[in-house]
Amino acid sequence: MRSSPPSGPTRGSAPTDSWNPNGGVQFLTVPEELAGQRIDNFLQARLKGVPRSRVYRILRKGEVRVNKGRVKAEYKLRAGDRVRVPPIRVAEQAPAPMAGESLRKLLEASILYDENGLLVIDKPAGLAVHGGSGVRLGLIEVLRQMYPQSRFMELVHRLDRDTSGAIMVARKRAVLRHIQDELRAGRVGKSYLALAVGKWPRGRKLVEAPLRKNTLKSGERMVSVDPSGKASETRFRVMERFRGATLVAAEPVTGRTHQIRVHAQFVGCPLAGDVKYTGDVVNREFRGVGLKRLFLHSQRVRCTLPDGGKVDVRAPLSAELESVLSALRER
Structure with missing residues (x-):
């Protein structure tokens, strides 16, 4: 059942000590409800106005300490941990806007x-x-x-x-x-629908290609297949073939950034509407059948809850994407 979200001011979890952007070195105590959160996310939620790159830099340099010891960005906090936060100059920033x-x-x-x-x-x-x-x-x-x-x-x-x-x-x-532990163990199902450009190779059901994440000077993140990258695996299944395109179901076994998009590009069938990994000329062609966005949709998620209950939820394709498929069937 759904619960109706009430209106009112934002409220969220907070440490037992508050960080003061105008203070010197400060110490925050991690409350029980935040046990298990990564230190980078914990800091990002509290250092308002500090760029994420700066948060990672102070972690790498050891300026942030947990219980007097250095930690990596992926360190998971425990209740009662004492977090040392160095003095950080924060740029003036307007309060986050309220959603319309x-x-x-x-x-x-x-x-x-x-x-x-x-x-x-x-x-x-x-x-x-x-x-x-x-x-x-x-x-x-x-x-x-x-x-x-x-x-x-x-x-x-x-x-x-x-x-x-x-x-x-x-x-x-x-x-x-619990669910993140299940994700790491490969017991959470995530299924996507994607429109691949061209004819998907027959019999190509699995793509195993290591992925490396790069950050351009502009700050934009791009991912490429690279032998020095992280092992990555995606399962694909052809759902429907069109002239010049293939509708595929994709299930990522690993969870790398842009994984489905780059693995599709790797086999020669980038995703329609992808401004990062598909050429402008190709994307213009698909705009002709009404596609104005990346055709990649998280169709289904499956997991178990801490009490053993099973969750299996589907998200239908939007009318916009359905109309694109209808146009492809007619041409």
């Missing part, structure tokens, strides 16, 4: 599941999952505004900004920890 009524209503209508401490949202394309890198307001910030009574609200996993569909958000720390 239309966006709130859109997300409320996009709730697919809201039970047992887990929220599944059919995320619209074009909405980032969190603020940062020029994005002032993302999905998680809007949800915290919509559910001010929730002391805890965190993303279980992420979707690219231009990808639509089912995304899981934990409303309880225990649920977040």
